[in-house]
Amino acid sequence: MKIKTKQLTQMAVLAAMSILLVYLIRFPIFPAAPFLEYDPADIPIFIGTFMFGPLGGLVLTGVVCVLQGATVSSASGIIGVLMHFFATGSFVLVAGNIYRKNRTRKGAIIGLVFGMITMTATMALWNIAVTPFFLGIPVEAVLPMILPVIVPFNLIKAGINSAITFAVYKSVSKVLGLEIQEPKIAEGK
Template sequence: MNKVKNITTLAMLSAIAYVAMVVGRVPVVLFLKYDPKDVIITLGGLIWGPLTSCIVSVIVSVIEMLSVSETGILGCIMNIISTCSFACTAAIIYKKKHTLSGAVMGLVVGSLTMICVMLLWNYLITPLYMGYPREAVVQLLLPAFLPFNALKAGLNAGFTFLLYKPVITSLRKSGYIVTTSNKTKGRPSGLILLAIAIIVTCVLLILSMNEII
């Protein structure tokens, strides 16, 4: 029964994350687009563990490659690395320190990890699947790739922090997960406001980068 439930959970998360990716794509800078699938995948990791994030990331990235992506296998690999560096890092830290501070630390470290990892992989892989000279990619690292990944990390962390509590509460009430003592209960309003401020700031920056405001 547990095996069936695990498969159902992975399928459910994969489906939701894929839909979020398809309908939520927003251009940020150059060919780089933000989509909220990492938020769904990270929530899955925080609730069911880092392996869940890893598996769902692979499933969604492969389906994305076969359906809507134009970057092929290299783009798929980049998607997996980007998502796992954020979601799995956050989930691993939260699993070891299952408290509010552990959740915040996981999201912060996950954000920094993703930014650093993607700068390296953009340098290594982007010239191969985008056909850009490596010298051109180097010139884009700070003005394009760094702000894109910083905005992506900020949105992912902000949305994940705001959604975790209501999502896990709903799952417990529905009986989908076993009710346990919740050490993240009673999030300080200051952290909630900070998460909202980060999201609003990132959205405004994206709008300004696209010359909408």
């Protein structure tokens, strides 16, 4: 039970960090799509995914999406919450599963790269399906934006957040006391 409480507390700290980051840092990358804003809010979620696995990362994603949608990103409404969940959720499921099976630097890099590719592909499809409703425009207006705007945006956002996650994961988890300690087995007397 003690481990569960500690993990819940650690996840709450990561969620708070995520909300703070999106509050402090967000800006559009492409003038053609000002609704696509870069923010570093996924970095604590990615760190949580490496710590707690893909399911923990997905839970953290859901919590952050709802809190962010109710506070700092309320203008995007339920569509913004869902799009964030689909984007980050697809990333954490792929990256988390790869890292869980190979908890090395190489495993982290492979997980982050495949997570980035998955997020980009997922968001290309979801933007075709959802953006017309969100912006009130026809699908034909969204299709020309996929390759020159949507795909590069998601590659840039996921790439930056992945690189930062890779660079800070170990040190941030140590400094904040967020490392999961394996239970020690008492030696027989």
